[in-house]
């Protein structure tokens with residue numbers, strides 16, 4: 001998800017604190033990475049209930065280390081090898097064999113650190129286990145972090161929201177992130193060897209680097225809580241709890257942004273809470289100008305089927321959502337033929353970073369062959385929880401329950417047993 005934290009600039013006081021913390025760590029003989037780490041919650045829970053996070057998809061080499069040492073299981077044979085000491089081991093691939101130190105493994109290994117169950121891959125720390133699996137078709141391997149659900153959320157909440165925000169906003173984020181993870185895991189996890197990525201294509205996960213006491217407290221205070229809503233058949237289903245940085249004044253109906261069926265809890269609500277929280281440049285973003293030729297080239301590169309109307313000489317927003325968010329854009333080719341794209345896809349095709357054209361709320365001004373996106377409002381797709389709005393509500397004394405029922409109307413908060421959402425380990 002493309003959310004608040006990716007654009008956050010910490011206030012100066014916080015920067016100073018962070019700087020001093022680093023200086024103190026560098027001055028200590030042990031250094032930051034040797035500080036005591038709290039043990040990993042849920043390490044004894046059934047493996048099927050853990051989250052499988054794709055860290056890297058096509059490695060040829062990596063380093064693995066753990067302060068507490070680790071054992072490596074050859075998945076096919078069950079053979080175990082023990083590794084001690086904190087020095088990183090280099091993992092390399094040779095044919096379909098993984099070479100780790102002096103050991104060789106066939107195809108797939110599971111790396112299990114000892115208490116507190118933390119390992120480092122390429123010098124980044126994560127909780128849980130690490131599975132390395134050689135690709136079937138080419139000499140590369142994938143690295144998947146197998147991690148208990150609540151421990152996974154430690155690494156998400158602090159990556160998706162500033163950890164110094166109000167505790168109730170952090171709790172709302174924890175429930176939204178837990179629900180979203182289980183929705184994706186249930187829908188897509190059965191079909192692939194991992195449940196979620198570590199990037200915004202799922203939700204950002206930065207392992208131990210994203211953890212703070214406030215983040216852990218928000219996750220543990222809401223442990224197991226997810227949002228459900230009744231389906232057409234009356235069954236209670238986990239909802240896709242989308243969230244984004246700031247909605248610009250009204251959240252958007254999910255169908256208007258992503259297509260698909262209507263979801264009552266994602267129908268869009270008025271939001272007067274984010275305007276005072278979001279950074280000004282993220283709420284009222286600067287105009288972005290480009291040429292029509294650039295617009296045409298970017299769209300055709302992203303959607304090759306548009307070649308049939310090439311070059312695109314004009315476009316019009318032909319369906320609007322709340323706050324005049326572009327929902328559908330009609331593209332007009334030189335030969336007069338037309339085609340359409342979704343407003344959100346349109347803006348992310350013109351600006352894949354999403355950091356210039358920050359939302360699909362804009363007006364279009366054309367002069368000659370130049371086109372300008374103006375009067376931009378908000379940051380992100382605008383569906384579901386408005387993160388800055390959550391912080392605004394929390395500042396006004398609202399609880400995370402208030403926040404969640406506001407942004408996900410008609411949803412119900414339930415506490416689930418881990419076994420209710422499983423995929424094969």
Ligand SMILES: [Zn+2]
Nearest residue numbers: 247271274386
């Ligand atoms: Zn908002």
